[in-house]
Amino acid sequence: MSAGSSSTDMVAENHYPHITELTEHQKDKIAELRSKTKDILATYPEYDTDFSLLRWLMGWDYKIDVIIPKMRYAIETLVNLGMNNHQTTSVEQINKDIKKMSAVAEYFPGGIMGQSRRGDVVYMQAMAKAHPKTLVKAGPTSQLFQLCISETEMSFKIIRKTEEETQRKMGVIIIMDLDGFNMDLLYTPTLKVYMSLLTLLQNIFPDFARRIFIINCPAMMSVVYAMVSPVLSSQTREKVRFLDKDWKNHLIEEIGEENIFMHWGGNKKHEHPCGDIRMGGKVPESLWYNDSHKLEVDRTKISVSARSKTEVKMYGETGKHFHWLWRVSSGDIDFSIEKDGRVVWPVFRCLTEFHPEIGSFKIEETGEYVFIFDNSHGKLFGKDVKYKIIVE
Template sequence: MSGRVGDLSPKQAEALDEFRERIGDVHDKLPIQSDHYLLRWLRGECPVWYDVIGPLDPKGLLMSASKQDFLRTKIRDSEFLRRECLRQSEKLEKPVEAITLIYDCEGLGMKHMYKPAVEAYGEILTMFEDNYPEGLKRVLVIKAPKIFPIAYNLIKHFLCEETRRKIIVVGSNWKDVLQKYVAPDQLPVAYGGLLVDPDGDPYCKSKIKYGGVVPKSYYIRESVKVQYDNFVTISRGSDLQLEYEILVRNCLLRWQFAGDGADIGFGIYMKTKAGVKQKVGDMQEVFPTTRYNAHLVPEDGSYTCEEPGIYVIRFDNTYSMLQSKKISFSVDVVLPETHTNSEGQA
């Protein structure tokens, strides 16, 4: 079925009736009231996600949660959108595989150029590109200030060429442009549509996250004094390697660490030769090295060692030629359940 008037399946006809009922209160305000006009929205009805950039407090957020927490949050959002695409596919009886992303850049400024935030956002973009290929149908950038090209240059190298081509920077007629891509009942009044919250709020704050300044009382460093089992200073241009012998499969290697002054690299390797000191390039990397802002928020994590062997936890400061790093850390090995004693078992 083509999804056009006179060629609708029962499910498509049901979707049209539901859509017509949903917009009943504003139907007479549409420029055209025909089914042809309504079906145009249904045929293009992919999920719409709003990112309101201006009010965000990047530094405050990164002082209050770890970078891994941000990645997990974005993975959660991405999975939600993937499920929405599946739901729409079933509802419309056609593949819906991508979303429309609206970036509201009003208020974009120097606070958004905060280096740790740019790096974290780059990792989020890389995660999305790697795990949700072709997940974007289009990106509509609205209310972009003069500083936008600078901000875009900081992150565009994380985007493949195909994704870059989907980015549309809209001018002063952005309300008219949004109406070409988003159904009026899904576009808030503040963005030129017909959607309002139950209390009449034209910004639809119950559906769209607008963010704001993070209170300093939320800052982890302000409320928690972090001191782990070990303390060490890693000289500029050097690293620290810690060896752990894993004797049985599926042991859990757990860590916590905090830094002082600047970020620090962290990764895990497995030796390919026992009894000798190996260079990093000669070992097998099992947990990719990433730079963490542990001077802002403590980091913690775990890795399941699927094979016995010598595992090397590495704190990396080789990229810093001017600054040594102080870190406090704790590492322990947890045996798999089958190797722990259970009371009452023979």
């Protein structure tokens, strides 16, 4: 454990400088990256800070040509989700906002516990409290992606504010509580979605985790980690620490007992021992999808060949909304919306085995919109999509 701690501390020390400790090389690279991405940064001015750009540089070994398309996708996604216009004032507000996003949000464990004494955001995920087999019946894949991306970006709004005050780079401390772990959590369809989510979050938020503490590890932890670790970047894997039975003292030392809810060994005040962290549980049947949606009827079938994509073009008028529902015949498919070659609805890889993709989009600009079903990642087999898109 001590050797792992030493390695993590070294990573943290190198990665979290004060603004006065930036090297000339780092300053030059920040300036170069800012110059080459000024058009996309202009769409989200709040994002344009030295430490935000440094996260990209550190996360991708200062390879600016590699960073630019990834950063473009990330900021486009955040803007498409309205994060550039979202005002975040406190951790408590974030937890409330996430719960308001969906009636199902409460059943996906997680939430922000607060900030450490140092200023890092502390994210708690009691993953073992999830019930995957009912969760997949209660909402589309994209809804989970939107929730998690929004929650992470709201956390970074807090981080950017703290960085501005302290003039020091901050990060996120993630605590994964596996108390109550059971084999249902390895349910193959939902595990695939969770792996896609991890990949997505790492692509949008490079160098986001300062520490990843895993507590209450089950006996088969090595098997579980072996399943998940392939989608973790080497930098993320370096920050993972499996804590022993003395984990409460470890967390108190790292975060401060006044910043930890009572359920996890701290004395942070709240009417509930778990605070306002979402604690999962079975999703009630009243929230399951029941095929009664008005768009289920008269759907159009299209075929999407392997290694290709199919486009559906629709005309939209300012002030109206597109509404859609679709299912893919097998596996998953990438879905997005573009206008004039610009992405206006994020690219998400969606699975519809248990719940159709259902969504809506407010039309900000009159003209032709392109709905894209992309199977480029499918190497051998084509897929059929049955969809219905309306304008109201």
